[in-house]
Amino acid sequence: MQQQSVVSRPKSSEASLSRMPVAFESSLVVQSSATVSEPKSAVTPGASRGKASGEASDAPAAAASGVNPPLSPAALAIPRSGIRDVFDRVEQVPDAISLTVGEPSATAAPHIVEAACEAARAGHTRYTNVLGIPEYRRAVAEYSARVKGISYDPECEIQAVDGATIGLYLALAAVVAPGDEVIIPSPYFTSYDAEVMLVGGRPVTVALRPENGMRINAADIEAAITPRTRAVIINSPGNPTGAVTSAAEMARIAEVCTRRGIWAIADEVYHPFVFADDDMRDTDDVRNAAGKSAVAPSIAAVPGMKERTIVVESLSKTYAMTGWRIGYLLAPENVIEQTGKIAELMHSSVNSLSQYAGVAALTGPQDHVAAMREEYRAKRQIVLDGLSDCPVLRLVRPQGAFYAFVDVRLTGLDSDEFSRRLLDEERVAVVPGEAFGGAGRGFVRLSYAGDADDLREGVARLRAFAERVWNPITGRHSASYHPVAVMA
Ligand SMILES: Cc1ncc(COP(=O)(O)O)c(C=O)c1O
Numbered sequence: 001m002q003q004q005s006v007v008s009r010p011k012s013s014e015a016s017l018s019r020m021p022v023a024f025e026s027s028l029v030v031q032s033s034a035t036v037s038e039p040k041s042a043v044t045p046g047a048s049r050g051k052a053s054g055e056a057s058d059a060p061a062a063a064a065s066g067v068n069p070p071l072s073p074a075a076l077a078i079p080r081s082g083i084r085d086v087f088d089r090v091e092q093v094p095d096a097i098s099l100t101v102g103e104p105s106a107t108a109a110p111h112i113v114e115a116a117c118e119a120a121r122a123g124h125t126r127y128t129n130v131l132g133i134p135e136y137r138r139a140v141a142e143y144s145a146r147v148k149g150i151s152y153d154p155e156c157e158i159q160a161v162d163g164a165t166i167g168l169y170l171a172l173a174a175v176v177a178p179g180d181e182v183i184i185p186s187p188y189f190t191s192y193d194a195e196v197m198l199v200g201g202r203p204v205t206v207a208l209r210p211e212n213g214m215r216i217n218a219a220d221i222e223a224a225i226t227p228r229t230r231a232v233i234i235n236s237p238g239n240p241t242g243a244v245t246s247a248a249e250m251a252r253i254a255e256v257c258t259r260r261g262i263w264a265i266a267d268e269v270y271h272p273f274v275f276a277d278d279d280m281r282d283t284d285d286v287r288n289a290a291g292k293s294a295v296a297p298s299i300a301a302v303p304g305m306k307e308r309t310i311v312v313e314s315l316s317k318t319y320a321m322t323g324w325r326i327g328y329l330l331a332p333e334n335v336i337e338q339t340g341k342i343a344e345l346m347h348s349s350v351n352s353l354s355q356y357a358g359v360a361a362l363t364g365p366q367d368h369v370a371a372m373r374e375e376y377r378a379k380r381q382i383v384l385d386g387l388s389d390c391p392v393l394r395l396v397r398p399q400g401a402f403y404a405f406v407d408v409r410l411t412g413l414d415s416d417e418f419s420r421r422l423l424d425e426e427r428v429a430v431v432p433g434e435a436f437g438g439a440g441r442g443f444v445r446l447s448y449a450g451d452a453d454d455l456r457e458g459v460a461r462l463r464a465f466a467e468r469v470w471n472p473i474t475g476r477h478s479a480s481y482h483p484v485a486v487m488a
Contacts, residue, residue: 078197081190082435086419090429097458098429099446102239102403104320108357109368112319115360116353124356128349130340132160132328136355139362140313140328148271149289150301150311156333159340160350160358162325164269164314166343169195171265171310171329172231174338176201180230182265185216187405187436187443189239189267201230207439214243214396214405218252222260231263236296237270240436240445241405242380242398244274247287247297254302262308264299269314269327270401271296272369275377294373296400300330307332317401318369319361326354376402379448379455386459392470393463402449405433409442411466419444421469426461 083100090098119125131137137154144150152158161167168191176182178200184192186205193203206224208214221232234253236245245253257264276293287293289301300309314327329339383404387393395406408418415432422428422444433440446462448455 074198078194081194083190083431086429086431086435089420089423093423093427093429096423096427096429097454097461099448099450099455099458099462100429100431101447101450103322103449104317104372104402105450106320106368106372108319108321108324108361109364111364112321112357112361115364116324116357119353119356124352126352128160128352128355130344130349131158131336132350133352133355133359135359136160136328136362139359140330143362144330145290147290147292147295148268148298148301149291150298150306150330152330153333156336157331159329159331159336159343160355161327161329161343162347162350163316163327164267164312165191165195166346167312167314167327167329168192168233168265168267169198170339170342170346171312171331171335172196172199172201173342174331174335175263175265175310176230179228181226181228182230183221183224183232183262184437185221185233185235185238186438187240187433187440188233189235190435192233192235193437202228204229205437205439208238208241208243210396210407213399214238214241215249216243216245216253218249218256221253222256225256225260225262229260229262231265232257233265233267234299235267237273237400239270239401240403240431240433240440241396242401242403243396244296244399247289250297250299251302254299254305257299257308258304264305264309266299266309266311268296268298268311269317271298271313272318273373273376273402274400275373275380275398294370310335315358315361320368320372321354321357321361324354324357325351326358376448379452380404382452382455383446383448383459386456387463390463390466392466402447404446404448405440405443406430406446406462407443408466411469412471413469415440415442415444418466418469422462422465426465428458428461428465430462 086100090096090100134154137158137160140158141152141154144152161170172182172195176196176199179202181202181204182196184196184203184205185208187208188205193205196203204224206220208216216234216236232253234245237243253264272295274294274296288295288297298311300306300311309331311330312327313330315324316322316327329336331339379402380398384397387395387406392410393406393408395404398404408415411418413421415434419430419432422430430444430446433443433445436445446458
């Protein structure tokens, strides 16, 4: 199995870069002298990420087309999300079992809905403070202390945002200067590279390794740091891998960030969905600063890290509130000053009713969060059982979130062809791994957040398909990631 290590950074032809605006340059990719391997998905030509690397030269063509005036080259350079292509394809197959959706099947609990209705009836329908209503920020502060073991001042260290997607943008906009490098462990949530480019930064991907449980590794991060590095994005539990980075590894990453003077941008949107169970080798290590093993450790909780961490959070997954568009940032005061200024220009304030609903979510009963976690644990088992002893497919046992990242390389099909044929021949939709960066090549992501019967049937068809297309000449797995415990 290929064991690529690890760094892929945008390369640049200095001569041509010097003639270009920075935001535009940052989209260019050329191979650097660093260790290497992963072509950057955002600029990999091909269906799943659009044709970003070619967009630069398309810009003048668009301008010259005469259809309308020119578009911004920087905007054109932003790749379209590969996941959108998959959704478009799935729509063409109405009876398909879709294992693509990255959101809970539940909807928000009744007391949350009622709080929003009550706020509307009470006339809380005006602009709010750009940082959010005081009640919401206090609820976030209390929640963060109780669940994550980290204290934040609701006056100046917390900001309401319209969800983690905009939160991530604000965080990057506050700390990244044009041309700065941002390290992204790969595979990664599809927006990361494009959001870095949007603020004029350069995404540098670092491959996560299956033999390491796809967990983030401090040494690999450090190897990618250059004098231009400004930040690293830490996503645990991870999308698309389900990997949870241990408290001990977080401490090592924190040490690297502190010694090398870089920011950690911590995307913790799946934090309450950790399956700390007997088969996890380092269960204790996964205990977070509040002593909870079902909640992922936060890098911000490592002593000394709060001052160099921006936590990007959302109520989308925790409370099944994806459509409400509500989340928050936790960061040092001087960062919140910047993110507040930028947010003022972008949205003035966050939806007031969602903030009141957020107060109810964060301060109200939490049993439905625990229920969702148990539901995901049971559904994860459906995936593990369905793929057990499969000679062709294997996966790192997911430890959190609600995704399984399945290695399809032994089928001999690349992940895009695998996904297309699986949809055409078995009517099962999964997302090709390249949609999450070059390190996802050879894998497909399936979400197990949906209906259990569909999941069981979908996994059975996935397995049957893989075994059918498999040519035994390519061999079978001699070792399995699953079900053996991952190596630390
Ligand atoms: C890792 C990760 N971060 C952020 C988001 C976006 O969350 P939100 O709905 O809060 O914008 C998602 C959504 O799938 C995600 O998987």
